[in-house]
Amino acid sequence: xxxxxxxxxxxxxxxxxxxxxxxxxxxxxxxxxxxxxxxxxxxxxxxxxxxxxxxxxxxxxxxxxxxxxxxxxxxxxxxxxxxxxxxxxxxxxxxxxxxxxxxxxxxxxxxxxxxxxxxxxxxxxxxxxxxxxxxxxxxxxxxxxxxxxxxxxxxxxxxxxxxxxxxxxxxxxxxxxxxxxxxxxxxxxxxxxxxxxxxxxxxxxxxxxxxxxxxxxxxxxxxxxxxxxxxxxxxxxxxxxxxxxxxxxxxxxxxxxxxxxxxxxxxxxxxxxxxxxxxxxxxxxxxxxxxxxxxxxxxxxxxxxxxxxxxxxxxxxxxxxxxxxxxxxxxxxxxxxxxxxxxxxxxxxxxxxxxx
Amino acid sequence: xxxxxxxxxxxxxxxxxxxxxxxxxxxxxxxxxxxxxxxxxxxxxxxxxxxxxxxxxxxxxxxxxxxxxxxxxxxxxxxxxxxxxxxxxxxxxxxxxxxxxxxxxxxxxxxxxxxxxxxxxxxxxxxxxxxxxxxxxxxxxxxxxxxxxxxxxxxxxxxxxxxxxxxxxxxxxxxxxxxxxxxxxxxxxxxxxxxxxxxxxxxxxxxxxxxxxxxxxxxxxxxxxxxxxxxxxxxxxxxxxxxxxxxxxxxxxxxxxxxxxxxxxxxxxxxxxxxxxxxxxxxxxxxxxxxxxxxxxxxxxxxxxxxxxxxxxxxxxxxxxxxxxxxxxxxxxxxxxxxxxxxxxxxxxxxxxxxx
Numbered sequence: 134x135x136x137x138x139x140x141x142x143x144x145x146x147x148x149x150x151x152x153x154x155x156x157x158x159x160x161x162x163x164x165x166x167x168x169x170x171x172x173x174x175x176x177x178x179x180x181x182x183x184x185x186x187x188x189x190x191x192x193x194x195x196x197x198x199x200x201x202x203x204x205x206x207x208x209x210x211x212x213x214x215x216x217x218x219x220x221x222x223x224x225x226x227x228x229x230x231x232x233x234x235x236x237x238x239x240x241x242x243x244x245x246x247x248x249x250x251x252x253x254x255x256x257x258x259x260x261x262x263x264x265x266x267x268x269x270x271x272x273x274x275x276x277x278x279x280x281x282x283x284x285x286x287x288x289x290x291x292x293x294x295x296x297x298x299x300x301x302x303x304x305x306x307x308x309x310x311x312x313x314x315x316x317x318x319x320x321x322x323x324x325x326x327x328x329x330x331x332x333x334x335x336x337x338x339x340x341x342x343x344x345x346x347x348x349x350x351x352x353x354x355x356x357x358x359x360x361x362x363x364x365x366x367x368x369x370x371x372x373x374x375x376x377x378x379x380x381x382x383x384x385x386x387x388x389x390x391x392x393x394x395x396x397x398x399x400x401x402x403x404x405x406x407x408x409x410x411x412x413x414x415x416x417x418x419x420x421x422x423x424x425x426x427x428x429x430x431x432x433x434x435x436x437x438x439x440x441x442x443x444x445x446x447x448x449x450x451x452x453x454x455x456x457x458x459x460x461x462x463x464x465x466x467x468x469x470x471x472x473x474x475x476x477x478x479x480x481x482x483x484x485x486x487x488x489x
Numbered sequence: 490x491x492x493x494x495x496x497x498x499x500x501x502x503x504x505x506x507x508x509x510x511x512x513x514x515x516x517x518x519x520x521x522x523x524x525x526x527x528x529x530x531x532x533x534x535x536x537x538x539x540x541x542x543x544x545x546x547x548x549x550x551x552x553x554x555x556x557x558x559x560x561x562x563x564x565x566x567x568x569x570x571x572x573x574x575x576x577x578x579x580x581x582x583x584x585x586x587x588x589x590x591x592x593x594x595x596x597x598x599x600x601x602x603x604x605x606x607x608x609x610x611x612x613x614x615x616x617x618x619x620x621x622x623x624x625x626x627x628x629x630x631x632x633x634x635x636x637x638x639x640x641x642x643x644x645x646x647x648x649x650x651x652x653x654x655x656x657x658x659x660x661x662x663x664x665x666x667x668x669x670x671x672x673x674x675x676x677x678x679x680x681x682x683x684x685x686x687x688x689x690x691x692x693x694x695x696x697x698x699x700x701x702x703x704x705x706x707x708x709x710x711x712x713x714x715x716x717x718x719x720x721x722x723x724x725x726x727x728x729x730x731x732x733x734x735x736x737x738x739x740x741x742x743x744x745x746x747x748x749x750x751x752x753x754x755x756x757x758x759x760x761x762x763x764x765x766x767x768x769x770x771x772x773x774x775x776x777x778x779x780x781x782x783x784x785x786x787x788x789x790x791x792x793x794x795x796x797x798x799x800x801x802x803x804x805x806x807x808x809x810x811x812x813x814x815x816x817x818x819x820x821x822x823x824x825x826x827x828x829x830x831x832x833x834x835x836x837x838x839x840x841x842x843x844x845x
Contacts, residue, residue: 152802446820450822462799
């Protein structure tokens with residue numbers, strides 16, 4: 134039976150966890166899921182029973198490659214693919230598929246974002262096995278998360294006919310909806326959140342790339358040629374910026390033929406904000422998530438993180454986020470978590486990039 | 490005409506401005522009155538037109554003597570009297586009076602707390618002149634502040650007969666009242682806040698000390714003897730802890746005969762909390778008082794102070810205090826300013842004195 138490879142997409146560089154996350158230390162390298170282990174390391178740990186380290190590829194940016202290798206010491210260093218520039222997920226997955234296909238064209242790829250949280254790992258494991266099995270048959274598979282709220286921040290996938298137990302045809306992908314449509318999706322029951330996890334054989338994916346993104350297909354072919362002469366990395370550095378900047382969802386999945394969905398209901402979170410981090414963290418009797426030397430007096434439902442060597446005192450505040458780091462501090466209501474962006478933009482416009 | 494000496498009481502060690510104030514850097518050494526100059530320096534500056542530096546004594550603790558001399562470089566170093574232990578204001582003022590009386594027994598002492606703010610300096614100046622004139626005649630003079638609210642945190646002095654324009658006999662001193670009495674005092678109009686500023690001739694004060702606090706009077710006599718032999722500081726170190734731990738209000742003023750009150754209405758503040766600091770500070774269009782590199786987004790009526798080299802972002806909060814220092818951070822609603830004490834006590838009980 135063909136083997137399975139893990140492809141962990143770890144190139145993220147978000148700002149939603151400023152000031153803990155920085156350009157040089159983005160979300161996937163932070164311990165945000167309630168443990169003291171980074172989201173990236175959690176992602177690798179979750180597949181460890183099914184996929185050995187030497188069959189795990191990690192795609193990240195050049196700037197983060199060293200930290201990424203350091204964070205996953207069991208993964209061979211050459212398995213960490215460093216993109217010279219970010220070009221969304223289609224080039225990222227395409228490159229990883231090419232690398233795998235050189236030795237194992239019929240291997241199944243389990244493509245996983247590095248920065249999500251999964252609460253019920255047993256349930257996740259059976260979804261994983263189901264998705265891998267469907268992919269082995271030649272399907273392009275996505276995992277759809279059963280929605281728990283009318284979320285407008287995610288794309289959706291509509292379930293079609295059930296072709297195997299808990300494996301459906303995907304009827305269509307839907308862009309992020311407005312509030313009303315999100316309500317309708319939730320009520321309808323057959324619209325699932327697009328989790329960003331994908332499963333397909335390397336050869337299936339590459340053939341879909343050649344069909345739907347021929348430019349990318351050509352480029353990947355040249356990577357293969359260069360690899361034979363040991364010059365792949367030079368070629369990647371020289372040409373990666375010219376690859377199409379498109380997601381695998383838009384570029385491939387929405388256009389492909391045999392697309393399946395495996396519904397998942399395993400306590401998934403995309404850890405999208407400080408509020409998510411609070412939800413996932415261990416909390417005390419006052420529902421506070423406290424990290425480091427924190428003195429909380431008459432404070433409830435708050436997320437407070439002290440910098441090393443620092444004491445942080447919070448008095449008489451509910452539902453706040455206080456994140457202190459060596460050179461930057463953020464204080465806001467939890468409900469304003471989305472507005473971290475405003476701060477980061479203000480700092481950018483004031484050219485205080487040393488704090489970003 | 491006998492000269493006037495300033496006696497600045499600068500031994501305070503409060504915790505209400507934690508984490509900016511520390512045991513090693515108390516309130517009077519901090520710039521809390523809206524300028525970038527310490528309250529101590531402001532106090533000296535306010536009397537500079539009337540009293541030269543060489544006739545200014547400053548009483549502080551041994552631990553703070555060096556910083557105090559550094560903060561007032563124009564004051565001769567020997568004019569900074571260092572108490573080995575704090576013994577409230579009666580010994581402090583008594584010692585300063587003894588030092589002055591050795592060369593100028595009929596000099597008037599203007600005794601001033603180092604950590605207050607005065608908004609209207611012109612008005613303050615005429616109160617000062619009036620009080621000094623009354624003291625020169627042999628009165629013991631206090632300045633009473635016209636109350637603007639039913640404050641329960643201050644002692645009061647009741648006005649008696651007006652003996653000179655804007656100089657009254659003091660009918661009696663009253664301890665901090667409860668809410669109801671404070672309301673009555675405010676309504677009655679003849680109860681003023683006891684400002685802690687006192688004026689008397691050195692010989693008047695010393696004779697009152699001998700009468701009402703004879704133990705202190707004896708000790709001061711011995712200081713005088715030792716001073717003749719150049720051993721005063723040794724004696725002070727050896728015996729200061731045995732002096733009565735009592736305020737000049739309770740120990741002398743309440744018992745003395747010719748006590749006068751000069752009413753004052755010059756924008757006085759005892760700068761008692763972070764809320765006072767906010768009130769006194771320059772504020773922006775959103776009524777925020779911001780110090781250092783602060784990014785305030787949708788934030789109003791708040792006091793935010795960034796540590797050096799640090800950026801502090803506050804989003805979506807009103808009426809908060811955020812004070813960040815190198816090793817400690819405080820976040821609370823302005824209305825909870827009094828509760829800084831709870832934090833300091835918590836740190837004490839956790840033996841984290843490095844943050845105090």
